[in-house]
Amino acid sequence: MGGLLKFIIILLGVGWLLGQLIRYFLRTKLAKFAQQVNEMEKEQRRAQQAASRSNEGVNVDYIPKNHQKKRQKDIEGGEYVDYEEVKE
Template sequence: MILKIIIFFIALGWIFSSLVRYFLNSKLKKFADQVQQAQREEARKKNKPRDGNVNVDFVPDKGKKGSSGNISGGDYIDYEEIKD
């Protein structure tokens, strides 16, 4: 009889701890998702240019060659300015 009561309380404790662990994990996951969303919103607001200004933080490497190859300056095209 006592053995059944002990087994019952052990099973009840295991079930209770499993349920608590499940609910805590789901709440922590929701909290972590909210924190990540808030961080993304903050980063988006921080990187947004103000007053129409555009900030360029990327400087290409000089060692890499783009589609222009070895062109240093291009061809000079002579033109005439026509005034109305």
């Protein structure tokens, strides 16, 4: 009877110890996974912000001088477009 009691106590101790170890490893793995997910989300936000910034307009660093002169001449007169207002 003394051997059976020892066996049960050892079995409970080993079970408790395994439970604690499993809990510890799961917490660390879940923490790492949560951190990776947060980093991926931050990267996606940065990419979206960069894409939205690049879609705001076109930045031109250099315009040739002869193109600027042509453009100023083209704008002077313009064409008249006849239109009618349509009332609903």
